[in-house]
Amino acid sequence: MKIIPTRSIVIGVAACLGGALLSCSDNKGPYDHLSLKTFDTLSINECRISQDEVRHELLCLCRADNDTTPTDSKTRHFYRNGGELLWVDRMGVDPRVDTLLSHLGNVGNFGFTAKSFYVQLIADDLKRVRTLDFDDSKNSISKVLARMEYRLTKAYLRYVAGQRYGYVSPYMAFNSLDLIDTTATRRYLGYRRLYDAKTLRPDSAFYAEAFNRVRNHGIGQFLAESKPRSEEYAELEKMLAATTDEKRRRLIICNMERARWYNPELPKSEDGRSVVVNIPAFHLYAFCADSTVSMRIGCGTRHTKTPLLSSMIERVDYNPEWNIPMSIIRNDVARHAGDQEWFDHRNYYIAELKTGKRIPAANVTHKMLLSGDYRVVQAGGEGNSLGRIIFRFPNDFAVYLHDTSSRAFFARSYRGVSHGCVRVERPFDLGRFMVGKKATEWEADTTRVARSKKVLPRVPIYIIYKTLFKTPQGKWETYPDVYGYDEIIYRRIKPFML
Secondary structure (H helix, E strand, C coil): CCCCCCCEEECCHHHHHCCCCCCCCCCCCCCCCCCHHHHHHHHCHHHEEEHHHHHHHHHHHHHHCCCCCHHHHHHHHHHHCCCCCCCCECCECCHHHHHHHHHHCCHHHHCCCHHHHCHHHHHHHHHHHHHCCCCCCCCCHHHHHHHHHHHHHHHHHHHHHHHHHCCCCHHHHHCCCCECCCCCCCCCCCECCCEECCCCCCCHHHHHHHHHHHHCCCHHHHHHHHCCCCHHHHHHHHHHHCCCCHHHHHHHHHHHHHHHCCCCCCCCCCCCCEEEEECCCCEEEEECCCCEEEEEEEEECCCCCCCEEEEEECEEEECCCEECCHHHHHHHHHHHCCCHHHHHHCCEEEEECCCCCEECHHHCCHHHHHCCCEEEEECCCCCCCCCCEEEECCCCCCCCEECCCCCHHHHCCCCEEECCCEEECCHHHHHHHHHHHHHHHHHHHHCCCCCCCEECCCEEEEEECCCEEECCCCCEEECCCCCCHHHHHHHHHHHHHC
8 A cells, every 4th residue: 555645644444344354264254355456556546644634624624614602702713723633544534423413412302403413414424434435626635534534523523512511601581682771961871781500511621521522432421411400400491392382392492591500519508498580470489398388579670671590698777778770870869969858858878989978969969979989878778779678699790589569569460670689579588488497486575666676597598580480289380471582582593493
């Protein structure tokens, strides 16, 4: 056989012919007339490839690729920066490719198409490699191996990153939606952060591990480990398989995507207590080992959305004061600057931020209120917008669970009423749940709400958004997409369904 030039590789004869040559023995067979001289023709140009040619073709593919997902960008970055061939070697290809294709062939189980993972295109080129079906044009061996290498890596990263962390980044999807209101200042103030749930996303360590698994022939386990393992995801997958209704499938697919977003280090309590607020349901569930408390809630409007987050409830305050957010000051309060009667009627007072010194409303100007040097506060007590009790937890949005002085809205089906906080229907029942064994002491405290009282229940809270939600009774309920988040998820995930 002819010698292949330096920096060149050749498709392995033995691998391509599937063991056609017999071992040296006296046994006769259909190929006993073959000798090494027979394969001299395999060194013709169609069956020879240089690494330089493959590199050139890979760079051409990178330049032509306009897909914008993070994993697609990672594929381009890998090959543009000299990443080695992961799937192709001097023997052609090996069973790693078949392992990957077997997993990619199942993407229909979660509503995607095999086409979006290049399954048929990869299979076609794999067949060309294994049958030496090359030519001098678009199916030259250099082009075939380069595009198979590129598509395999691209499909592989799409699959493992998407299944482990979600195909849509909730941070990117939701944190560039709503402009911070600029009505009063007439200047750009950025976007509201609407998603702060500490969700894991693929990082450099993940991609390094993904590449290493290919190099070390360990992708089978890695692919299997990538599938979400929650009971919720498994049930949604079964529900998807059981329906052909397009609207229903869309609902399930969006909530399957949410089920991929997770963080194993979410806050947990010692006794298993937790509070879950599901925005589309306008409902709160407080879970413990042997019981569940549920109640209606009011939350942010579509223009003043309640952010999605996870935290730990640390204290309960009676008769809280309300520090009025700057957005409300800009849009409503500032225009009443100097009107002492207006502030007194609402039990508002103004204090200097640095010193805490109270300033008569009659002496405060519109410019002062918008400067950020003063705070406007509603004193605690009867008529306070926060009601008689508030549950506080660390977050960057000044959002809490609290009572309300206006309770009529709880009778409505749509309860988007606040500037972001969550108003609870039965706050004292929630308080009893959170203090657990100290409920008797709590009962005594609730009769003395005229004074402020702080306790430390330390209960995790999760403010979530699920339009398909399994209730504590084990029934899956569907809720309206009140913030339009399903539409956003579906639009971003739709390319995987084409």
